Amino acid sequence: MADQGSSITPRAEDYSQWYLDIIAQAELADYTPVKGCMVFRPNGFAIWDLMKCDLDQRFKDTGHVNAYFPLLIPVSFLSKEAQHVEGFAKECAVVTHHRLRAAAGGGVEPDPASKLEEPLVIRPTSETIIWHMYGQWIQSWRDLPILINQWANVVRWEMKTRPFLRTAEFLWQEGHTAHATSQEAVEETLRMLDVYEAFAKDVMAMPVIKGVKSSSERFAGALDTYCIEALMQNGWALQAGTSHFLGQNFAKAFDVTFQAASGEREHVWATSWGVSTRMIGAVIMTHSDDTGLVLPPALAPVQVVITPIWKSDAEREIVLGHAEKVRKALTPAFRVKVDARDTVKPGAKYFEWERKGVPLRLEIGPRDAAGDSVFAAPRIPLLARGGKKFGIPAATVADGVREVLAEIQQALYDAALERRASTMRTPTAYDAFKADIEKGGFVQVSWADDAANEETIKEETKATIRCYPLVGQEAAVGTTCFYSGRPATHIALFARAF
């Protein structure tokens, strides 16, 4: 990615290339010699760090604690839960040896003498190893609930990859909770879905639709998979987080029972829920434009860049002094950087920080210094400000910046919401449906649940059921399926998806 020059392909021309250009130009990620694995460069990783920090607090606020389970899982564990083996025991990185030796032709090779008795897989997800451990820890109802989250790397061997969105190795958090009753587990599943929705909205400035997956899109081993679905600028959907009600499937597979208050032994109820570095892709694709990366202030590693402008040495001293005063006034409330490089022209600095998605630039020239103010240039035009640059008095710069950043955060959310609303279509027949799918955006229909029909539609239109939205299902009652004409069972949201 590092060698693609400094131009960004417009979205209208080639959306996929635009996405890759944004990532390269903002130095968010890079390819590696390991197939399917990427490097999170500092600018990209800092976004994940901010996401992690915010989410971790939300998990703690809802009673969860962090733990860490092994990276490696015995292969036999994957086949213990029947559906799980179907879903996950396939494209995995398999560890078969534990030693290298010098190879005859130079270099090194796996030492045959070090072959493992049982191969290990790098976790594609950790339900199996975690439920094995829960089996050791849970004896009675007093040990429940267990509310554990793990921040970890996982590997799923992917042939077709796209930075952040689909890579062999990715980073994520996986919550794994154990409960005494079905009801408690369902409540937990929905609670965490709400946490994800609030995070997407408040931090990512990304509107999402909460829903439940159809059986064909359900997580391998779950009774119900809930999700949040977002809409990207090219009209494709993106699943941004999932929360699974696992019932007693894993408890039964790993024989995890507890003594209920009644004295009876019962199987434990489970949930799991996760979001991943795919969310970085989601935030890039939700907000960025043809100039470069656009980040919501809450996720911007640098929220404010101060660019001093001077001609003479005398001006330089005054302007840098003023810039430093402003920086101090904004620290530590905001993540601020002063770009005092004298090897780069102001215009080139503007261009660079716009490309890198810094939400707010504060220009400081001799006149601003003299007038004890700064000149504010938001990364996106703010309608309430006439879409123009504007001055902020230096004396109240922290308040001014707080206000502008809040406006930017809100404007990004509003724009994404408006985009989703304006492309939401509700056809009642398959022909209209097909045309609507071509246009992009969510397509909402009355639907009679049927996996075979779902498969046919996917083959013919490349669209899948993103979810049955949690809100508004009552509208299905008394309507007929747009595809089969049978009585509708659900309101379904279709779209092409990443």
Next chain:
Amino acid sequence: MADQGSSITPRAEDYSQWYLDIIAQAELADYTPVKGCMVFRPNGFAIWDLMKCDLDQRFKDTGHVNAYFPLLIPVSFLSKEAQHVEGFAKECAVVTHHRLRAAAGGGVEPDPASKLEEPLVIRPTSETIIWHMYGQWIQSWRDLPILINQWANVVRWEMKTRPFLRTAEFLWQEGHTAHATSQEAVEETLRMLDVYEAFAKDVMAMPVIKGVKSSSERFAGALDTYCIEALMQNGWALQAGTSHFLGQNFAKAFDVTFQAASGEREHVWATSWGVSTRMIGAVIMTHSDDTGLVLPPALAPVQVVITPIWKSDAEREIVLGHAEKVRKALTPAFRVKVDARDTVKPGAKYFEWERKGVPLRLEIGPRDAAGDSVFAAPRIPLLARGGKKFGIPAATVADGVREVLAEIQQALYDAALERRASTMRTPTAYDAFKADIEKGGFVQVSWADDAANEETIKEETKATIRCYPLVGQEAAVGTTCFYSGRPATHIALFARAF
């Protein structure tokens, strides 16, 4: 570990078992079915989270940024640096396949059709993959320095493991920096050693000795390995962190050059530095006692536990109300928990929280509530307080707690320092040396650097050179080696070590 009952083996009886008992009783870790891999249970992982948070800020304060590189490394990379292959290309987890298939006898097995052309190893450390990437990123002196840190899991296949101290998979941070000059790289190496020393002292309450390794203990691929060495309660040393000056070894192996300001192409200079979850083991073994875990307040996930005591329901209401008031006064400045369980007797609560290492217990009975105070019971006796429990007025409880926690933090450090000083010995002959090594503690000697002699001493006494301390080397001048009688080249610190 979960099933070893609730008693802790005294240190004097069996130090190794004591360590395992502490871990089990405080629920810090557990064994897993994966050989050499452990679970970090929530109580243990929370210590790591606190360490990480503090260290991460220190890294940022010294100009570093985080990034994330792939878990998997092509085997050929490991053999590019001659010494590195010796040190690391051996006991590694080797990934050879990327798919499982149903096995004839049930279960799953690696699919032979998915065999990788080139095997991958799970990173034992990331110099090779990182220097490959630096080769893509570094063109000119303007690209330098690169100051990157990574928080990651690594795997080194270990046969003999001990929770936290030595496990196949462990968590760590690895800093990898690239510089234009040797001098800058050496300065960075020593700067990070100072960061580790300050962290060990201020946060872990653990005195350490900074030094440089002898050639036989040097990191594979480094020109110099610096370390911090701590002393555990059984008189063994523990290497708690390392900082390596790598010279141009990796830059040469991966052909990473830059155009200097002079116009010439030169190889880049490198450092790497890391601390790991082994530090959790270090902090446990530095401070804990026969009652259970002892944690310095800076690393205690729960710093203050409030234990209300009541007999009647009326008392219960008053006492819990008072406890809640105190909790609020201490939040969020401190990590506080109120133990209001009515199924557990106060004595059992005291015992439990002592075992789990909570630095300060605040007892609140009806008399304390009436007197608007709390009764403070530090986890370790504070000499300045006569080693007894004492009252703190509720009105100033936050100040009172801050003071007590600072006293505990200091007392732990002082005790560890005193222990180290009182066991430090300086023999001048090999017989005395052997006797001193048997006693435990650091043994400081005049030494003529010689790898063969070092090996003999290790075989005969199980002691190794922990380091040549950075401070006090001038004392070697004019003295003779305690072992060979030759003119001393160094002051060396020997000890048996974990």
